Amino acid sequence: MFDFRPSERMEHVHSDIRGPIFVEANRMSAAGIPVLKLNTGNPATFGFGMPDSVRKALLENADKAVGYCDLKGMPDARRAICNYHLKKGFKNITPDNVFIGNGVSEIASMVTTTLLNPGDEILIPAPSYSLWTNLTYIAEAKPVLYICDEQSDWYPDLEDIRSKITPKTKALLLINPNNPTGAVYPREVVEGLIKIARDNKLVLLSDEIYDRLVMDDLVHESTAAIAPDMPVITFNGLSKSHIICGFRCGWMVVSGPDWFTVPMLAAVQKMAAMRLCGNALTQLVIPAALEDDASTRAMMVPGGRIYEQREATTKALDKIPGITYVKNRAAFYLFPKIDIKKYNIVSDRQFAMDVLHGTNVLFIPGSGFDWKTPDHFRLVMLPRPEELTKAIEDIGKFLETYDQSKVEITI
Ligand SMILES: Cc1ncc(COP(=O)(O)O)c(C=O)c1O
Known part of the structure; x- marks a missing residue:
């Protein structure tokens, strides 16, 4: 056997978006448990289609x-x-x-x-x-x-x-x-x-x-x-x-x-x-x-998918005690804050893992975004409004009894 190690340059490199909590979500999916994966900003996986302008340009020019x-x-x-x-x-x-x-x-x-x-x-x-x-x-x-x-x-x-x-x-x-x-x-x-x-x-x-x-x-x-x-x-x-x-x-x-x-x-x-x-x-x-900026604009105004998904998400979050947020003004991400004293949270990764197990909803904790206190997480607001509302209601119900001081920190 060689004394093999990858380059030390890789030591601090981390991608929590596809890290251990994501791996666990995949394990659950493979076991037949439907998981709502809100870890990546990948609109195509939530039924967004590419604009006609793009499809036409691709088909007409592929030979080039x-x-x-x-x-x-x-x-x-x-x-x-x-x-x-x-x-x-x-x-x-x-x-x-x-x-x-x-x-x-x-x-x-x-x-x-x-x-x-x-x-x-x-x-x-x-x-x-x-x-x-x-x-x-x-x-x-x-x-x-x-x-x-x-x-x-x-x-x-x-x-x-x-x-x-x-x-x-x-x-x-x-x-x-x-x-x-x-x-x-x-x-x-x-x-x-x-x-x-x-x-x-x-x-x-x-x-x-x-x-x-x-x-x-x-x-x-x-x-x-x-x-x-x-x-x-x-x-x-x-x-x-x-x-x-x-x-x-x-x-x-x-x-x-x-x-x-x-x-x-x-x-x-x-x-x-x-x-x-x-x-x-x-x-x-x-x-x-x-x-073609029209197809993008259409998603971002009242009645458009991304706009309405943000509205549904924030409305549902308003009902959860201990969660606050600054409304996003662009993209489809929200970075809510959770009252860590109320839920005795010391590890945001454990919190994300517990929510995953308790609700089948995957999100990435704030530490995955170089946020140093365990009091934030990122929501990707790409599913349809009804699905987002349900997911957040489930998280709300889960939090009614959550107390991290009673949980073993495993991650
Ligand atoms: C802020 C930011 N920059 C860059 C990227 C990478 O984008 P691309 O698909 O062009 O590699 C992303 C992807 O989520 C992003 O959020």
Whole structure:
């Protein structure tokens, strides 16, 4: 036997969205117990279909995708992406500033690998989607978590960010709209983040994958549009807005001064060249999808599925003592708070596991989103309103007798 161990780089990498509680849910499903899985933001699994615009573009153009394509992405698709961002107020970008890949996930990994040296620090929101901390660990850099403040609608705490900057800080990440809180940052908040980056010479990474999924008549403000003079990398894609997570379709726009864009794009190009090109089939649908914002909008307004599912979820949660929340304004996530004193909760993972066993509903505890106290969990509001209402009523009933001090902590 070899003394074999995987790379130490993987030590801190965690994906609770597909972690032990999820594994247990799968075991239950395999044993014939129907489990409502609210762990991933994958709309297709809840009966959302891809828009006709996307299907038509795919069917009509499939022959164009049989060869390797441009390693930065197909020219028509990059042009469409560039125009989309110019319409959102970006300045001084051309299709050459755009890079398409297999989802934001792949593009983000190219960026962390090419941007970060071992030991560099990157400011990452807490709570946040674990992709970014994980990629930082893999780059042997250090994620430094800054607080998003529930008392202020989950907006980033600018003082907390300032207090965590060191000579090693290289970049500031914002996820706007946010996963898991569903917060949409007003212009002043984005300006505040930009000012911190400017004062401290930080690169801004702006994950805006949910920018088309805003509700309540809010307008999404892109970081790069407000700060054309700053080094910014904007991440976006079609997984959620056009219900095609499985296509793996994401991109980035590298914007700002030439001293940043030229070497950054060259470094990413070296990375991208190794994998020859992104999936060409998905790129065929980008121009049509970005023309079609109607299908996304329709889900986000009263009467639309995502809007009504949020309303059903929040209405049902209002009836549970000890649960409070800040209503999400975008995407389909809610990050409710549970009164840990009332239920004697010391482990949010155990809480999620107990709810799974008691109600057959799977959700991911806050610790899966780098939230350090055991008092939050994330709900994915993708099932139909009736199903969400029932699931939350079941959780409410379960909580009537729940007392974690009487439970053995096994996870
Ligand atoms: C904030 C955020 N960024 C990136 C991603 C990854 O998206 P993609 O499917 O484009 O890889 C997700 C997926 O849930 C996400 O929530």
